[in-house]
Amino acid sequence: MAEVLVRKRIVTVEDIFHEGGPVTDRVIKRGAAIAVIKNPFAGRYVEDIAPFMKDLEPLGVSVAQQLLDALGGDAKAVEGYGKGAIVGEAGEIEHGALWHVPGGYAMRDVLGSTKAIVPSTKKVGGPGTRLDVPITHINASYVRTHYDAMEVGVADAPRADEIALVLVMTMGGRVHARIGGLLAHQIEKWDGLR
Template sequence: MNFRKLVTITDEIVEEMGEPVSPPTRRAAAIAVIANPFAGRYEKDLSALTEIGAELGALLTQRALQALGTEHVESFGKAAIVGEGGEIEHAAAILHPKLGAPMRAVIGGGAALVPSAKKRATMGAPIDVPLGHRNAAFVRSHFDAMEIRVADAPRPNEILVVVVLTESGRPAARVGGLATADIIGQDGLR
């Protein structure tokens, strides 16, 4: 894996519509900008990108956890932007087969699927990283997203990969649904 850049972003929301958010909603994103070994050409076997996904799952989750400043993680998400010389399937190869298991290992588990997004775009394009509760997908208070943008990435021959962790749900969440106190956490849904 050939890195050009590693970026870490933290976000802390302390007030929403004039109301204090207590405790504050904290989110942390860890981003890697890597060379796309298949930029500019079709490759049938994408297993090299799958292995990169496994490595990035651990590395980026460790960096996001450190930036979050706590071992308490309630929700997570992942995303990738492929530069113009690549294809969407390159992002899928990184994100889906092997990136999630190392994420879960770093944070101590998680029964729910890791929400994800992917697209092909030019430098500076934003991506909304979808977030969901790590143990129960039906916890509506944790349906959220964190917008990520790196001004000089991805270049046409690069892939931007991001992992986001949070220690809570949305600020001032109040639309009902399964409460965190009622999570069973066995099937990833409830």
């Protein structure tokens, strides 16, 4: 079992009142939590990296809980989520994929058995690299009002031998969503799709 070395953690929360249209009755909150860790595989090719996912599980739960707490602590109020990773230049894109299971399942567990897959993105880049983390509804991937993204990044990360691991949660869809389609209150199959 490899030790997960965290250099820093960042949490940011946005309160969205409008996007150019009328001010909404309900403020939409969305937040991101980022953990910057040392990449144990930086600078070399390692065939069997999958065991590190298990090592990341406690960090996933901690980051998910920290983000939920920053958003007020009510798991039932969270409607959207996403995840991502920025891998430093001495790593490879596959190292970012290590976050899929520990980040996604931790967030789903903290929120209480959500149905939809947690959308994800990843890239390789240096300090200050920005990442657009995709967001969908937590229980049905086809809810158009919740198709969104949150841009994240860290001014001094990831360094070449680091990975920035990201989780995003929202407490609503886009503030002025009006393109039709399935709405959150119309979800009925509870299979993660419709």
